[in-house]
Amino acid sequence: MTTRFEQLLVQAQTGRGADWISQAEILEFxxxxxxxxxxxxxxxxxxxxxxTVRRSLFYGILPAPIGDDPEHWLNHFDPVRSAxxxxxxxxxxxxGGALFDHKLWAEQPWPPRATCDVVxxxxxxxxxx
Numbered sequence: 001m002t003t004r005f006e007q008l009l010v011q012a013q014t015g016r017g018a019d020w021i022s023q024a025e026i027l028e029f030x031x032x033x034x035x036x037x038x039x040x041x042x043x044x045x046x047x048x049x050x051x052t053v054r055r056s057l058f059y060g061i062l063p064a065p066i067g068d069d070p071e072h073w074l075n076h077f078d079p080v081r082s083a084x085x086x087x088x089x090x091x092x093x094x095x096g097g098a099l100f101d102h103k104l105w106a107e108q109p110w111p112p113r114a115t116c117d118v119v120x121x122x123x124x125x126x127x128x129x
Contacts, residue, residue, distance in 0.1 A: 005032045012038075012106035020101040023048060023090070030086045038106040039075070039082030043089065045100040052099075061089055061104075077109040 008029060012018035021029055030040070043061035061075075075085040086104075093100055 002032075005029055009033055009036065009038065009106060012104055017042070017044075017103050017105045020046065020103050023093070023100055023102065026090055026102045026104075027087060030083050030090075033106050034079045034083035036108075037079050038108050039077070039079045040086050041076055041105045041107045043086065043102055043104040045093065045098075045102055048099045048101045050099060052097075061085065076107070079109070 005028075008018040008021065009032070012033070033040070040061055045060050075081045090102075
């Protein structure tokens with residue numbers, strides 16, 4: 001599985017994203033990329049074979065927040081937060097009884113720790129209050 005995950009991580013850093021990943025292996029791949037300092041920048045879902053629940057925008061991870069959510073951006077710049085965010089999204093899908101395949105894009109934030117503070121500060125100045 002490691003070789004497959006290494007290949008998927010290389011793909012996930014391109015414009016086309018990684019190949020579709022089954023719901024059964026998305027969480028394991030999520031932990032794999034987190035351990036390498038990567039976070040999920042975007043994740044799409046499509047109904048898997050045998051699935052009956054329709055797709056929803058809320059089942060994926062968008063590059064921009066829906067509404068006013070300053071914390072959303074921090075999920076993209078911290079691999080630990082990103083991994084937790086992906087776990088929450090997958091649990092949400094499962095709780096709804098959905099069966100989906102996942103396609104994701106990954107990036108490695110730089111600098112990893114300072115970026116969250118910079119993003120929070122910039123967001124506060126752009127959107128005060």
